[in-house]
Amino acid sequence: MVGEKQIGSRIFRWGNYLLLIVIALTMVLPFIHVIAASFTTSAELADKRFVLFPTVFSLDAYKYIFSTNTIFKALFVSIGVTLIGTLWSMFISLLTAYGLSRRDLVGRRQILFLFVFTMLFSGGMIPTFLIVKETGLLDSYAALIVPVTINVFNMIILRSFIMGLPEGLIESAKIDGCNDFGVLFRIVMPISKPALATVSLFYAVAYWNTYMHAILYINDAAKWPIQVLLRQIVVLASGLSYDSSEFTNIPPPDITIKMAVIVVATIPVLMVYPFLQKYFTKGAMLGSMKE
Amino acid sequence: MRVKSETVVEQNNQTELALNKTKQVSSNDLQRSFKAELKRRIFKNKLLYLMILPGVLYLLIYKYVPMLGLVISFQDYKPYQGILGSDWVGFEHFTRLFTDSDFWMIFRNTLVLFGLHIFIAFPIPIILALMLNEVKNLFFKRTIQSLIYIPHFMSWVIIVSISFVLLTMDGGLINELLVSLGMDKVNFLMNSDWFRPVYIIQVVWQSAGWGTIIYLAAISGVDPGLYEAAKMDGASKLRQIWHITLPAIRPVIIVLLILKIGDVLELGFEHVYLLLNASNRNVAEIFDTYVYTTGLLQGQYSYSTAVGLFKGLVGLILVVFANRMAKKFGEEGIY
Numbered sequence: 283m284v285g286e287k288q289i290g291s292r293i294f295r296w297g298n299y300l301l302l303i304v305i306a307l308t309m310v311l312p313f314i315h316v317i318a319a320s321f322t323t324s325a326e327l328a329d330k331r332f333v334l335f336p337t338v339f340s341l342d343a344y345k346y347i348f349s350t351n352t353i354f355k356a357l358f359v360s361i362g363v364t365l366i367g368t369l370w371s372m373f374i375s376l377l378t379a380y381g382l383s384r385r386d387l388v389g390r391r392q393i394l395f396l397f398v399f400t401m402l403f404s405g406g407m408i409p410t411f412l413i414v415k416e417t418g419l420l421d422s423y424a425a426l427i428v429p430v431t432i433n434v435f436n437m438i439i440l441r442s443f444i445m446g447l448p449e450g451l452i453e454s455a456k457i458d459g460c461n462d463f464g465v466l467f468r469i470v471m472p473i474s475k476p477a478l479a480t481v482s483l484f485y486a487v488a489y490w491n492t493y494m495h496a497i498l499y500i501n502d503a504a505k506w507p508i509q510v511l512l513r514q515i516v517v518l519a520s521g522l523s524y525d526s527s528e529f530t531n532i533p534p535p536d537i538t539i540k541m542a543v544i545v546v547a548t549i550p551v552l553m554v555y556p557f558l559q560k561y562f563t564k565g566a567m568l569g570s571m572k573e
Numbered sequence: 574m575r576v577k578s579e580t581v582v583e584q585n586n587q588t589e590l591a592l593n594k595t596k597q598v599s600s601n602d603l604q605r606s607f608k609a610e611l612k613r614r615i616f617k618n619k620l621l622y623l624m625i626l627p628g629v630l631y632l633l634i635y636k637y638v639p640m641l642g643l644v645i646s647f648q649d650y651k652p653y654q655g656i657l658g659s660d661w662v663g664f665e666h667f668t669r670l671f672t673d674s675d676f677w678m679i680f681r682n683t684l685v686l687f688g689l690h691i692f693i694a695f696p697i698p699i700i701l702a703l704m705l706n707e708v709k710n711l712f713f714k715r716t717i718q719s720l721i722y723i724p725h726f727m728s729w730v731i732i733v734s735i736s737f738v739l740l741t742m743d744g745g746l747i748n749e750l751l752v753s754l755g756m757d758k759v760n761f762l763m764n765s766d767w768f769r770p771v772y773i774i775q776v777v778w779q780s781a782g783w784g785t786i787i788y789l790a791a792i793s794g795v796d797p798g799l800y801e802a803a804k805m806d807g808a809s810k811l812r813q814i815w816h817i818t819l820p821a822i823r824p825v826i827i828v829l830l831i832l833k834i835g836d837v838l839e840l841g842f843e844h845v846y847l848l849l850n851a852s853n854r855n856v857a858e859i860f861d862t863y864v865y866t867t868g869l870l871q872g873q874y875s876y877s878t879a880v881g882l883f884k885g886l887v888g889l890i891l892v893v894f895a896n897r898m899a900k901k902f903g904e905e906g907i908y
Contacts (some may be wrong), residue, residue, distance in 0.1 A: 294810065298707055305701070306720040309778060312735050313723070315746060319738075327744060378628030386618045388611060393625065397632060402835060403889045405639025406881030407842075407861070408868040412652075413639050431631045462620040491728030494843045498869065509730045516734040517847060537744050544734050551726050558726060559719055 313548070320344070320541035327538060343542035353511065353546065359423065360490060360507040361550075367427040367489040372482055375432050379440035380466045394441075397434045407498070414499055425499035426492050426507070433488065436481045443477035444470055483558050490550060512547045516540045646879035659875075666879035675858070683859045686845075689773040695833055697777055698784025699826065703814055705785065706792050718789070722782030732779050733847040736771065737762065765853040772848060772857075776841075784829070791825040792818055827904045835892040860884040 314334060319327055320343050322336035347353050382390050382397075404410070410429065419425040447470065455469045471478065493509040500506060506514075615622065646666055648659040670676055701721070708714045724732065739746050740761040748758045761767045795818060803813050842861035849857045860880060868877025899905070 291810065295707070298704055299713070302701075302704055302708070302717050306717045309724060309782065310720050312739060316735055316738060324744070374627050374631065377624040381621045381625035381628075384618070384621055386614070387621045387625070388615055388618070393629065396629075396637075400632065400636045402892055403640070403885055404636065405642050406878065406885055407864050408874055408878045408881060409639035409642030409645065410635065411869065412642055412645075412874070413635060417634070428631075429635045431635070432628055437628070462618075462624060466624070487726050491726075491730075493728055493730050494846075498865075509728055512734055513730050513847065516737055537738055537741070540734070540738050544731060544738070547734075548727065548731050552723075555723065555726065 316541050316544050316548075320538060320545045322538060324536045324538045340538075343538040346539055347542050347546070353508075353543070355504065356506055356508040356511040357546070359505060360492075360509070363423055363426050363492065363507060364486050364489040366423075367430075368482055368486045370427055371431055371433070371436075371485045371489075372478070375437045375440055375481070375485075376466070376471075376478075378432060379437050380444055380462070380470060382437075383441045383444040384462070397432075397437065401434050411498055420499055421502050421505065423505065426489070426495050429495065429499075430488075430492075433485065436484055439481055440474075440477055443474055447473065479557065479560075483554060486554065487551060487558070508547045512543055515543050643878060643882050645875050646882045648875055650875040650878075652874070662875075666876045667883065669876060670880055670883060675863070678855060679858050679860055679863050682856055685769065685856075686772065686859060689769060690776065690833060690836075691830075693773050694776045694780060695830065697781050699788055699822075701781060701785040702788035702792060702822075703818065705789055706818070707810070718782075718786060720782075722786055724779045725783040727779065729779075729841065729843040729847055732775050733844070736775060740771070762848075763850065763852045765856045768848065768853040768856045772845070775844065787829070788822055788825060791822040795821040824905055827899050831892060831895045831899060834895045835888060 311334075318334055318336055321340065322338050323340045323342060326336050326338040326340075378397075381387055382394050384390070387393075405413075414420060414425055414429050417428075419428060451469060451473075452465050455465050460468065491509060492507060493513070496507050496510045500510075642656070645656060645659065647661060647663060648656070649662050649665075650656065650659045705714055705717060708717070737745075740748070742748055742758050742760055742762075747761070751758060759767070761771055799817050799821075800813055803817060808816065842865065845857060845859050846862050846865065849862055861884070864877045864881045864884070867873045867880065
């Protein structure tokens with residue numbers, strides 16, 4: 283009787299392990315396949331139907347996509363928007379989060395409610411577009427940053443973190459003659475590194491992944507970020523360049539080239555992934571904290 | 574004014590002011606001193622107000638002004654006439670929306686995708702978290718965790734692009750495998766029967782890992798003594814999960830479910846738009862993509878704003894309703 287139960291639980295345990303391995307692999311294999319396939323020729327891809335390990339190594343796809351500056355330009359736009367956007371968003375979010383964390387701020391609950399309400403209801407795509415247009419941001423890189431300055435969820439993570447700091451710390455700094463800016467930049471920021479890192483990475487990933495705002499607000503193809511270009515190349519297959527004359531003597535993009543562009547757009551996120559991993563659980567937990 | 578100041582008093586829970594309140598706020602004298610006190614405290618903390626000013630300005634300009642801009646759904650808005658100069662047309666755009674032959678198609682598509690979210694994408698992370706929770710080997714647990722939430726950080730463009738190169742008829746891995754197994758190629762990307770499966774698989778692929786982490790964090794807070802006690806009473810693994818783990822993480826499940834319902838009509842413009850094409854429009858067109866095509870591509874600002882407003886209101890009502898239901902059943906809700 284006892285033995286049977288043990289066997290049953292052993293089967294259960296190994297079945298569980300096996301199933302988890304299969305699930306994890308199915309989620310990761312597509313990425314690995316795409317990376318592997320980008321480093322080979324399309325002939326190899328068509329013949330061997332390999333999943334992971336090509337027998338022919340080739341950089342042709344990468345040579346092709348970097349043969350003009352289209353990809354470089356788009357990468358440059360994305361990197362610029364990500365760096366500047368993250369700094370800008372962090373700065374404004376941190377100021378707001380600190381202000382809204384202080385009990386001295388009369389009306390902070392009402393103001394916080396104004397922020398939270400925008401998570402439940404919004405003016406929607408068209409009125410927001412019209413405001414972006416009215417404020418003169420159309421076709422500028424600022425259109426990818428300013429309209430999404432504060433992500434309320436991220437701001438609340440920062441606020442919860444600051445509220446969790448010992449009150450005495452802030453009080454004593456004030457007694458020593460620090461004003462609120464001093465407290466924020468000299469006391470709160472240095473001890474909030476995990477929260478700052480988490481939220482910065484969230485913002486950075488969001489800026490890197492920006493697509494919708496680019497297609498809404500940017501008409502000039504020369505200003506496209508990498509995500510929009512990726513979509514053009516892979517899904518619309520409309521060629522690598524908005525100026526088709528650049529590619530007259532090069533064949534149209536085949537599947538390995540698409541793979542290479544996907545890898546180029548994915549690698550930066552995979553590079554920050556270890557950092558994300560280090561901090562994200564804290565962030566996810568902080569986000570679920572309520573006042 | 575008095576009512577307003579009373580709420581301020583209550584919510585800030587300032588003893589000093591609360592005392593004033595108990596001593597009859599209606600007296601004019603005290604009310605004046607209350608106002609003076611309020612002014613003094615705001616002035617004393619002017620730096621704090623200065624700090625939140627950029628954030629609040631952003632909020633007003635890019636979030637609340639667009640909400641006011643929703644009035645154009647009752648107008649025949651012309652960009653060159655502006656909001657003040659455009660003619661009012663009442664509910665004309667809404668009438669048009671509800672009588673449009675596409676309305677029910679879009680409504681049904683939105684509802685079906687919502688159902689797929691709630692009944693397929695929502696429970697999977699809970700099951701994964703329960704499975705991972707049974708794993709005793711920490712290294713194995715962490716590895717699986719870190720692998721399954723990688724897709725969470727990928728944009729929809731990347732998710733859809735990877736699916737595209739895997740599923741395309743033109744040398745995609747899946748179709749090549751089908752052929753080598755002696756089957757016919759399937760046009761996953763153009764065939765409207767395949768839109769919904771492809772859509773929900775991508776949603777699960779992208780979001781399951783992240784959700785799992787949140788549930789796992791909640792499960793880790795369960796008192797291990799409860800399991801010990803249950804084991805002593807001879808409760809099986811499944812009974813332990815049913816009677817201890819699930820009730821313990823119920824608040825988290827409810828909060829996430831309400832948030833999910835809040836997203837009811839936010840099925841991801843980006844995601845659906847990336848998958849949308851002429852041959853799957855009958856199942857793939859949802860309110861967001863419809864707003865985009867009628868509004869931005871065809872320039873029917875007022876009509877598309879009306880569509881967006883309808884969508885937004887339904888979403889708001891659903892969240893409020895779900896939150897109220899949660900509270901009725903003794904849960905905390907999201908506000």
